Amino acid sequence: MNYRTKAEFFIQGITQGFVEATEVIAWADEVIVAAPKAEDWMIEISTCGPSDRMVILSHLNTIKGEVDAAELAALCKAKGVA
Numbered sequence: 001m002n003y004r005t006k007a008e009f010f011i012q013g014i015t016q017g018f019v020e021a022t023e024v025i026a027w028a029d030e031v032i033v034a035a036p037k038a039e040d041w042m043i044e045i046s047t048c049g050p051s052d053r054m055v056i057l058s059h060l061n062t063i064k065g066e067v068d069a070a071e072l073a074a075l076c077k078a079k080g081v082a
Helices: 003-016 019-036 042-046 053-060 069-078
Strands: none
Touching: 003 019, 003 053, 003 069, 019 042, 019 053, 042 053
8 A cells, every 4th residue: 555545544534533643643653664764754743742633634745646546445444434
């Protein structure tokens, strides 16, 4: 799964209330460990706190790439969101 698709899932999740900021922060931490090179957005999200929803959203919107609609739909379905 590409970062952009996961970012879009988290954007929808935070704005619709089915994802907590802590879940996004934990994901950013995992991405930093796994990525060959940490990008700015990864570090910025990783250093956010649970109450920094708007800051997290702004960083998620900077992630480049294309959204894979099928993967996004699968993520939403797995979370119980249509």
